Amino acid sequence: MSITFTVLDRDQQARAGLLTTPHGSVETPVFMPVGTQATVKGLTPDMLRSVSAQILLGNTYHLTLRPGDELIAELGGLHRFMGWDRPILTDSGGFQVFSLATQVKINDHGASFRSHIDGSPLELTPERAVEIQQNLGSDIAMVLDQCPPADAGPDVIRAAVARSILWAERCKRHHTRADQALFAIVQGGTNLDLRSECTRELVEMDFPGYALGGFSVGEGPPAMHAALPTCAGLLPDHKPRYLMGVGRPEDLLAGVAAGIDMFDCVMPTRNGRNALAFTDAGPLRLRNAIHRRDPAPVESGCPCYCCTTFSRGYLHHLFAADEMLGPTLLSLHNLSFYLRLMAGAREAIRAGLFATFRAERLARWDSAS
Amino acid sequence: MSITFTVLDRDQQARAGLLTTPHGSVETPVFMPVGTQATVKGLTPDMLRSVSAQILLGNTYHLTLRPGDELIAELGGLHRFMGWDRPILTDSGGFQVFSLATQVKINDHGASFRSHIDGSPLELTPERAVEIQQNLGSDIAMVLDQCPPADAGPDVIRAAVARSILWAERCKRHHTRADQALFAIVQGGTNLDLRSECTRELVEMDFPGYALGGFSVGEGPPAMHAALPTCAGLLPDHKPRYLMGVGRPEDLLAGVAAGIDMFDCVMPTRNGRNALAFTDAGPLRLRNAIHRRDPAPVESGCPCYCCTTFSRGYLHHLFAADEMLGPTLLSLHNLSFYLRLMAGAREAIRAGLFATFRAERLARWDSAS
Numbered sequence: 001m002s003i004t005f006t007v008l009d010r011d012q013q014a015r016a017g018l019l020t021t022p023h024g025s026v027e028t029p030v031f032m033p034v035g036t037q038a039t040v041k042g043l044t045p046d047m048l049r050s051v052s053a054q055i056l057l058g059n060t061y062h063l064t065l066r067p068g069d070e071l072i073a074e075l076g077g078l079h080r081f082m083g084w085d086r087p088i089l090t091d092s093g094g095f096q097v098f099s100l101a102t103q104v105k106i107n108d109h110g111a112s113f114r115s116h117i118d119g120s121p122l123e124l125t126p127e128r129a130v131e132i133q134q135n136l137g138s139d140i141a142m143v144l145d146q147c148p149p150a151d152a153g154p155d156v157i158r159a160a161v162a163r164s165i166l167w168a169e170r171c172k173r174h175h176t177r178a179d180q181a182l183f184a185i186v187q188g189g190t191n192l193d194l195r196s197e198c199t200r201e202l203v204e205m206d207f208p209g210y211a212l213g214g215f216s217v218g219e220g221p222p223a224m225h226a227a228l229p230t231c232a233g234l235l236p237d238h239k240p241r242y243l244m245g246v247g248r249p250e251d252l253l254a255g256v257a258a259g260i261d262m263f264d265c266v267m268p269t270r271n272g273r274n275a276l277a278f279t280d281a282g283p284l285r286l287r288n289a290i291h292r293r294d295p296a297p298v299e300s301g302c303p304c305y306c307c308t309t310f311s312r313g314y315l316h317h318l319f320a321a322d323e324m325l326g327p328t329l330l331s332l333h334n335l336s337f338y339l340r341l342m343a344g345a346r347e348a349i350r351a352g353l354f355a356t357f358r359a360e361r362l363a364r365w366d367s368a369s
Numbered sequence: 370m371s372i373t374f375t376v377l378d379r380d381q382q383a384r385a386g387l388l389t390t391p392h393g394s395v396e397t398p399v400f401m402p403v404g405t406q407a408t409v410k411g412l413t414p415d416m417l418r419s420v421s422a423q424i425l426l427g428n429t430y431h432l433t434l435r436p437g438d439e440l441i442a443e444l445g446g447l448h449r450f451m452g453w454d455r456p457i458l459t460d461s462g463g464f465q466v467f468s469l470a471t472q473v474k475i476n477d478h479g480a481s482f483r484s485h486i487d488g489s490p491l492e493l494t495p496e497r498a499v500e501i502q503q504n505l506g507s508d509i510a511m512v513l514d515q516c517p518p519a520d521a522g523p524d525v526i527r528a529a530v531a532r533s534i535l536w537a538e539r540c541k542r543h544h545t546r547a548d549q550a551l552f553a554i555v556q557g558g559t560n561l562d563l564r565s566e567c568t569r570e571l572v573e574m575d576f577p578g579y580a581l582g583g584f585s586v587g588e589g590p591p592a593m594h595a596a597l598p599t600c601a602g603l604l605p606d607h608k609p610r611y612l613m614g615v616g617r618p619e620d621l622l623a624g625v626a627a628g629i630d631m632f633d634c635v636m637p638t639r640n641g642r643n644a645l646a647f648t649d650a651g652p653l654r655l656r657n658a659i660h661r662r663d664p665a666p667v668e669s670g671c672p673c674y675c676c677t678t679f680s681r682g683y684l685h686h687l688f689a690a691d692e693m694l695g696p697t698l699l700s701l702h703n704l705s706f707y708l709r710l711m712a713g714a715r716e717a718i719r720a721g722l723f724a725t726f727r728a729e730r731l732a733r734w735d736s737a738s
Contacts, residue, residue, distance in 0.1 A: 067661065075664055293443060314451065
């Protein structure tokens with residue numbers, strides 16, 4: 001086994017665990033910063049370590065287009081290429097094909113499409129998705145799945161589930177890399193019967209970990225929060241559970257409460273680049289003139305380099321002057337916020353106080369907004 | 370005295386010295402990275418310290434326009450504002466008024482112009498230039514001078530020299546901040562008689578340091594290299610000498626040979642943002658396809674974070690993908706190159722081997738290009 005997973009503490013449905021990988025261990029529940037193009041935008045690996053990032057996500061679709069997975073393999077794999085020696089999870093590329101590529105045609109064989117960069121014709125099959133991720137050398141790879149849009153009809157969703165199951169099987173059969181774990185992805189939209197059926201089929205194939213797909217394009221937070229406990233509860237208890245592409249701080253807490261172990265989302269970095277800071281006292285828009293003369297840190301008490309070194313007034317200036325350092329510093333702070341939130345959740349689970357922890361945070365954020 | 374300067378070693382005209390300021394001491398000859406808008410573009414103060422930057426340059430014109438020097442004073446001064454606790458030198462803003470502002474009108478009173486940011490009407494007088502820099506709280510301030518274009522006729526240059534002398538006197542009279550040194554600027558183009566006359570007048574006023582202005586817009590490197598020994602030789606021996614806005618690595622070595630102690634230039638950072646790396650084996654264009662699969666560091670043996678962590682192939686990818694981290698890492702490396710070059714020059718002067726050091730470097734760069 002390339003990975004092991006142990007649930008160390010439980011608090012109702014929430015769990016705190018330890019995931020070990022060939023590149024070190026990860027305390028769960030964990031948030032994974034997104035390094036789409038072999039870099040978390042604007043941040044060095046040193047900066048990511050400084051906010052205690054444990055594991056990063058890389059994007060298969062982007063990396064096979066540019067610089068190419070064979071090139072990354074030739075240069076020693078994704079870890080060495082991007083200077084990150086801790087664990088990496090790669091997605092399968094399916095989600096990006098459907099959201100970014102053009103002229104997408106899909107059948108049971110796979111997806112054919114044109115690159116969003118140069119329009120060149122490409123194909124992604126379950127076998128190719130595995131091959132790319134084996135070239136990248138991530139610690140955890142994901143099966144190719146078909147993620148239908150939120151407004152798809154029941155027939156489309158049912159067909160996507162059937163195809164995702166078929167593809168998961170082909171991915172598993174094609175996967176050979178011993179130092180990489182391959183996770184399955186459950187689809188089915190908000191139809192719990194379909195989710196249940198999909199889960200049953202995938203669990204029978206015995207993957208080392210399971211993800212819930214489709215929620216980041218789903219019917220919105222209330223529907224997701226309602227569906228999560230059931231969907232997570234269907235998954236094997238002793239294997240890691242990953243909620244893909246979600247989301248806001250309150251969504252992470254809902255996921256943890258439902259028994260999810262792993263999360264990823266571009267929100268902290270994308271919002272950071274757009275001058276929006278997450279803080280425990282609610283969000284801050286650093287472009288707002290109210291921050292112009294403010295000597296306070298972005299979030300008082302935050303131990304990150306941005307908050308211990310600079311004022312809101314300085315951040316406001318950097319964004320007003322369109323200086324690169326603004327997006328860099330605020331991405332760093334937002335990741336610090338997300339990673340501290342998850343560290344707090346782990347601690348609360350260990351103490352058996354997660355429900356209180358969650359309620360307190362939600363109340364604080366509510367009163368701030 | 371807010372600063373002291375001691376020449377510790379001499380090697381022909383070249384000198385190695387120690388400049389002490391209220392924010393610490395600086396070994397000379399020194400290169401000052403340029404932090405135009407209260408940030409060296411894309412780099413944190415921590416990164417600047419990691420390549421042994423000793424002193425930064427800030428731009429008075431940019432900072433008074435945005436965020437404003439009163440605001441910076443209110444937030445504790447430029448050092449605290451930008452999180453840099455080592456020395457800072459600020460220019461007077463004159464050079465930027467003439468190169469960036471629009472509708473510039475100039476007379477003995479000062480310069481009136483419109484902001485290049487929002488078109489608002491502004492005025493810069495010698496007194497205001499001093500006031501701004503006192504608000505910024507730099508360790509070293511510069512007098513307001515008039516820097517005529519390279520192709521100006523002798524009458525224009527003569528008038529600019531006369532006005533620069535007049536303004537230097539007014540700056541000195543207006544300057545009150547005890548923890549800040551005010552340096553004078555010698556103008557005169559490539560007319561050595563005018564340079565000599567301007568120097569004599571300014572030396573009589575007894576400034577704690579002297580700069581040579583106008584060479585960055587001058588008649589080109591050969592004329593500058595020829596004029597530098599004479600121009601530097603006219604300056605007081607026991608005070609720091611600063612060659613403004615110059616330049617390429619070979620220009621720095623020519624300046625050091627002529628007895629210059631301080632330099633600043635945007636080349637290392639601007640070129641870094643444009644994917645051009647300085648190395649001892651000659652320049653590298655990281656966008657060039659030849660670097661695509663290259664596992665070598667940008668410069669082998671360079672101790673900077675970029676070179677010890679990443680390959681040329683990775684840098685090529687970052688620039689191809691338009692990722693912020695590319696400009697950041699290559700700016701860092703280029704500053705490391707410039708600062709190591711100056712450290713090497715200091716060591717060579719101490720050993721009495723500067724001429725050999727310079728000749729070896731020039732030969733190496735020549736053979737590489």
